[in-house]
Amino acid sequence: MRRLVHFGSGALFGLGLLVSDMIDPARVLAFLDVAGGAWDPTLAFVMGGALIPMAVAWRVAAARARPAFGDRFPGPPSGGIDARLLGGAALFGAGWGLVGFCPGPALSALLVGGWPVAVFVAAMLAGMALHGWRLGRRGVAV
Amino acid sequence: MRFELTDALAGLAGGAMIGVAAALLLLGVGRIAGISGVVGGLLRPTGQAADGDNAAFLAGLVGAPALAALVWGAPEIGATTSVPLLVAAGLLVGFGTRMGSGCTSGHGVCGMSRLSPRSLAATATFMAVAAAIVAAMRLTLGGAA
Numbered sequence: 001m002r003r004l005v006h007f008g009s010g011a012l013f014g015l016g017l018l019v020s021d022m023i024d025p026a027r028v029l030a031f032l033d034v035a036g037g038a039w040d041p042t043l044a045f046v047m048g049g050a051l052i053p054m055a056v057a058w059r060v061a062a063a064r065a066r067p068a069f070g071d072r073f074p075g076p077p078s079g080g081i082d083a084r085l086l087g088g089a090a091l092f093g094a095g096w097g098l099v100g101f102c103p104g105p106a107l108s109a110l111l112v113g114g115w116p117v118a119v120f121v122a123a124m125l126a127g128m129a130l131h132g133w134r135l136g137r138r139g140v141a142v
Numbered sequence: 143m144r145f146e147l148t149d150a151l152a153g154l155a156g157g158a159m160i161g162v163a164a165a166l167l168l169l170g171v172g173r174i175a176g177i178s179g180v181v182g183g184l185l186r187p188t189g190q191a192a193d194g195d196n197a198a199f200l201a202g203l204v205g206a207p208a209l210a211a212l213v214w215g216a217p218e219i220g221a222t223t224s225v226p227l228l229v230a231a232g233l234l235v236g237f238g239t240r241m242g243s244g245c246t247s248g249h250g251v252c253g254m255s256r257l258s259p260r261s262l263a264a265t266a267t268f269m270a271v272a273a274a275i276v277a278a279m280r281l282t283l284g285g286a287a
Contacts (some may be wrong), residue, residue, distance in 0.1 A: 005170035006195045010202025012163035013175065013247075018207045018217060020156025021149070026220025030144070032269075032276040039143045042153040047250065049157020050164070054255035057165030067172035074174050077258040085260055086267050088242020089249070093268030095234025097275025099222050102246045103177040103239060106232075107200065111208035113219035120221070120232040127236020128182050 001069045014108040020046045023109045025100025032097055164251055171195070176248025177203070178239035242268075 017023045022043060030040035061073045079085070096102050101109075101120050109117045164175035173195075183196045211217060222228060239245040242264055244253065249268075253261020 002171050003198045006198040007202040009163045009167040010199035011206035014203040014206040016156045016159030020153045032273045042149045045150045045153030046157035049154040050161035050251045051255045053161035053165045057168050058256045068170050070172035073172045077260045081263045088238045089264040089267035090271045091234050091238030093271030095231040097272035098231035104247050107203050108207045109219050110204050112211045112216045116221040119228040123229045123232025124236035127233040128240050131237045131240035
């Protein structure tokens with residue numbers, strides 16, 4: 001059942017990206033292009049539409065002892081606002097701004113977006129692996 | 143500004159689907175729907191049930207839009223065809239999301255909805271940097287991206 005919930009969540013997530021058209025990096029770039037004169041606010045509606053059910057879900061989770069098919073809910077966010085958090089977010093933002101893909105939309109577009117999406121996803125996986133390798137070499141637990 | 147009511151409604155509906163998907167994962171199995179976390183987990187397999195769970199989520203995320211495209215037609219994917227740009231962006235997104243412990247889904251949707259200060263700071267940072275990069279590319283390349 002856990003596996004089915006994972007699959008269903010991933011499928012619904014991907015379909016939501018398709019319906020909202022955030023699967024298209026041109027729409028994302030049009031949102032990020034705040035000074036461009038043809039600013040496209042759609043991503044803000046997507047974010048708003050996603051935050052509402054999720055905010056309700058956190059309330060429901062707080063009132064429950066455990067998830068339906070699991071042992072416990074995630075604990076409070078660990079760690080503070082440090083250089084690693086902000087540095088990572090800045091690197092991610094730079095890549096996001098270059099082509100308009102973040103991990104979710106890139107993966108949901110993988111089979112329908114042609115070779116440029118495959119190139120991006122391959123580089124993204126390499127970037128993730130590089131981060132893990134670097135931490136592993138420094139002996140830091142990931 | 144370009145505003146179409148149908149775009150806004152499609153955005154709200156698609157966003158709600160994303161929010162319900164994340165809620166399903168939280169209330170169903172107690173996990174945060176962070177895409178970079180799921181993929182990062184698959185790159186460092188544990189040999190336990192979590193690997194299969196991550197693979198199942200990813201199969202849904204990649205497979206469902208592809209199946210829908212067979213039925214309703216493929217969506218337009220307006221990605222750049224510059225290989226150096228795609229490679230540089232992919233490396234930055236992959237490395238940055240792992241270093242910063244999250245992306246638009248984990249920090250943006252899941253973290254902001256619980257008012258996590260870390261996620262609010264991360265989201266503000268990647269939004270601001272991305273907008274600055276887009277503005278810089280418009281200035282230097284005339285908006286070629």
